[in-house]
Amino acid sequence: MGSNRAKSVKYQAIGLACALFLAVSLTAFVAKQAVAQVGPHPVSRVLLIYENESTLTAAVEVAQGLRASMSKAMPADIEIYSEYLDTVRFPSPANVARLTDYLTSKYQGMTFDVILTIGPGALKFALDHRTAIGGGAPIVFGAVTDNSIRNNNLPADVKGVVSHFDVGKTIGLALTLQPDTKQIVVVTGSSAFDKSWQVSARATLRDAYSGVPVTYLSNLPIEGFMDAARNAADQTIFLVLTIFEDADGRKFIPRDAAGKIAAVARVPVYSVYSSYFGAGATAGYVGTFQAVGEQMGSLAARVLKGDLNASQTSFVGDGPLVDWLQVRHFGIDPERIPRNAEIVNFQPSVWERYRPQILAILAVIVLQTATIVALFFERRRKVRLQAELNLERLELAYISRTAQLGELSGALAHELNQPLTSILANAESGRRLLDSDPLDSGELREILGDIVLDNRRASTVIIQLRRLMIRGETSLASMDLNHAATTTLALLRSELLARQTQVDLALDLPDVRIQGNLPQLQQVILNLVLNAADAMRHMPPAKRIIAIETRKRENGTLELTVTDLGVGIAPERVADLFKPFVSTKKASLGLGLAICKSIVQAHGGTLRFDDSVRQGARVILTLPAA
Structure with missing residues (x-):
């Protein structure tokens, strides 16, 4: 409920902002009025009459569309006045009479060049009282259905934009998204406007639509509607039209009421109003209220310029509208969404959102991986070649050493021959010394010492030669x-x-x-x-x-x-x-x-x-x- 209250406050703020824009525009144009009265271009006056109160989401969106189109197409010298009847919540004849007296008194002595009405109640009010209030100004209407004007013979100076709010197409869209549907539930409130919606829905859907049974829920407190949505069986389509008033007499902004129901519903909630999207509606076949305002502003500009040949009615474009978040929430197959549908709150997957970047990164990773693998094999090849080169170098060094030693073979033989000859000479001297009498032990000791030294010398030469002849040392x-x-x-x-x-x-x-x-x-x-x-x-x-x-x-x-x-x-x-x-x-x-x-x-x-x-x-x- 806190979320819905916040949304209501949000739209109140937007509505007040729009009203402030119109008031600022009025002030600017009033400041120019003196100049306009004496100049060649008189001031044009426009009266906006809204059926509902200013914070209604539909009214806010229509005001946004009007502002966008009027700023482009309207004459520069213009005064704009806005009135909000709120007759849906207060429909009594006495209240309508008081509004008539108030507005007649308020605009006494003023004439308007065009009156713009938003909603069927506002159109009826303007038709009944435009002479007293607007001086018989031409009327441009919007936010009405074809059924609202079908039996009325509108005067030639009454032109407008007709909205479809097509219940049949909305249910058809719902059946496309939920092909296994077993039941359709249509929800309407207790106000006169709500009841008119139930009559229209019954005329279109009857007791069954496309072979699916239809149940109509009305005259319940808001909690009853919420319980019905909370306990709805699987494979149910829940269509919420309008709830301006519930069975307990509580007044609601229809978007807020629909939001309360959608918040607890265990099945998707559908709507014929674009204003319900963002409050929990899953899908609907709708035309936006902002588009209604834009077309009304363009048509009013033509009337102000004296173009009275414009078609008396035009139809606002409509089409399938789908909320992506709700589709994801209820597990609806996205492939079932019509190709011509407008998708709001679309949150693509990481792949859908960053596909080019992901492909580029993957390409880089593949290239890096291929490079790393190539470098790995190249390194292995280089290591293998280096090992082979090292072996060849060692072999070449060994061959070089043996060649050098071959060249030195004579010198090495002489180097070994010297100690061996000395050893032999000392050994023979020692043997002769042993035969002498008396034996000279001191001289014999010197001879043996020389033999040891010569032997060590020869041994050292052999050891060095052996080291130089070793193969492959590293x-x-x-x-x-x-x-x-x-x-x-x-x-x-x-x-x-x-x-x-x-x-x-x-x-x-x-x-x-x-x-x-x-x-x-x-x-x-x-x-x-x-x-x-x-x-x-x-x-x-x-x-x-x-x-x-x-x-x-x-x-x-x-x-x-x-x-x-x-x-x-x-x-x-x-x-x-x-x-x-x-x-x-x-x-x-x-x-x-x-x-x-x-x-x-x-x-x-x-x-x-x-x-x-x-x-x-x-x-x-x-x-x-x-």
């Missing part, structure tokens, strides 16, 4: 960069002696720790030292000096440099020397530096030539500290 561990340099030089001692090349080793710290793979780094150092020795092979032996230095830089990284005093490298060739199959030596494949750079990069380091050196060449190996 793991990194904490190690000493100085140790990698010294052990590599130990392997190269005989080769360097044969090449008459001297090495100056400068170690910055006693222990320079890195994360590395010892065999791989030994291969790098071995390659750099042999390249330096080759660069100085044409020089006198006294000048064949290789400088190897380790140091810790300020940024925390560790450096190992190999410097020679050879012919150096042309600046334009420096960048190409780390590429495969590029070499300064005719007999070389040009893979050594490329493999070394690959190993160093796998350790997170860099390998480059120092372009600041003016004589010879310096290679700088940089590695991150452990």
Whole structure:
């Protein structure tokens, strides 16, 4: 009930706003009256007579239509007066007589150019009293049905807009929405206007319509109508016409009464009035009251302009009107809604409302998914290729090491032969010493010590060779960069002696720790030292000096440099020397530096030539500290 009361207040406010608009218009036109009286265009006066009170929804909507059309079509100099008879709620002859006396007295001495009547009661009142009140002005009527004027011989200067309020078409629409209907219930109130509606409905529907039984409910209190709607059987059509008054004599605005019934109804409520929509009506075959007002305003403008040839009656357009919220509430199949129906309160589904956006988002998601899948497979392919490249790099590095060791086989054999020969000589000396008398135990102890040292030396060479011959090593561990340099030089001692090349080793710290793979780094150092020795092979032996230095830089990284005093490298060739199959030596494949750079990069380091050196060449190996 609170909701209906709020709606009533809302429409009261709208009605008052419309009245205020007309009053403001009246004030403006009155202000211009003096000018109009002396000017070439006299003021036109229009009288609006409403059958009902000002807050009735139908009256409000008609006023809105009138305002819209009159603002466009009416002359500029015009005075508008409005009266609300409210004879539906107060229909007694005595009340009508009092209204007649009041309006006759109020408008005494005034004449109107046109009278607009809204509702059949207002039309009858104007026909009966227009001479006394309006000076016999022509009449434009609206919000009346064809039945209301069918038996009246209207004068030629009475023209208007006829509304259908078609009960038969409304029930036909209801049967379309509810094809399994078993009963039709028609509700009317107890006022004279309500009873006239029941007579009209009986004439159209009779006791059955399209084979469906029809029941007529009237002369009940509002609670009786509500109970009937609350207890209605399934598959029932509930048609509410008008309830201006109930059996207890209580007065209602029909929209509010229909709203009370619809609020408790367990079946859809139908109506022939557009004003019931928003108050609970589900559907109806209707013409809007605003359209009635618009057509009345246009017709009145033609009358004011002297066009008396307009048709005496015109019909307001009507059609099926459906409330989407009610359709959803009662589970009516939307496919049953006629294609020509006007749908109010339409709330489309998320899919219907955002279909383009959803399709665009889905397309983006599909594309992103396809991209992610493609990137995933591409990454797997790259990982697989990288793994294969790593294996090939390790295999190539292994082949390079074995090739280098093959080249050094003579030097390595000499490196092993020296301790073995020394061991043999010391062993023979020891045997002879055992035959001497007396036995010199001190000398024998020295001989055995030399044998142990020579054995360890040979063992170290073999261990280093074994490490260099291991295939596919990839793991990194904490190690000493100085140790990698010294052990590599130990392997190269005989080769360097044969090449008459001297090495100056400068170690910055006693222990320079890195994360590395010892065999791989030994291969790098071995390659750099042999390249330096080759660069100085044409020089006198006294000048064949290789400088190897380790140091810790300020940024925390560790450096190992190999410097020679050879012919150096042309600046334009420096960048190409780390590429495969590029070499300064005719007999070389040009893979050594490329493999070394690959190993160093796998350790997170860099390998480059120092372009600041003016004589010879310096290679700088940089590695991150452990």
